[in-house]
Amino acid sequence: MITSPVLIAIVTVTLFIILIIKKRKEYLERELDREVELEVDGILAEFAASPCTSLIEVAGYDSSRYMPTDSVIQFDSDVVLREVWESDLNILDDTGKIQYWIEQGDPSNKTPSSPPATIERFHHISFSLLTEKQGRARCGACNQTYEAAELVYTKFKSLSIGWNYDCIECPNGHLISRGNRLHIYGTRDSE
């Protein structure tokens, strides 16, 4: 005879997990619903049109110039998903949308995929992951691919007035990404 307490425990845990997933899905859908300007249907259609695969590919980003760099960065999608899970869901850095996009994707597909245009701020998570030595980058200047651990992370050297940025460069000193800004208030011409 099957020991019923064990069976009850398994059923309870399973139901609990289903409930958590359902609640989280509802939360994400509500989060998406609050997004200004774009409608949920539009976002989901965009996600469906460019589904996430096992490999996410993005351009490096220079936050000081609001422009991409000529480097190409790749992350395993499960690494990004873990990073998103560990961070608080935040509309400002698009983590809710990133999570939804990855979860709706096809991890069996090994072709690189790029985040749809509605995910505008992937560069925040991209910079964090590189500083955590996750992923790899192809430097456009040396045309070489480096593991994140080989890249050089430089914290801003001086606290100058205005915006200060941390840099990630290839071993030959070419810019891969610039981010993590800190603003110093003051006037430049005061002596």
Ligand SMILES: [Zn+2]
């Ligand atoms: Zn380089």
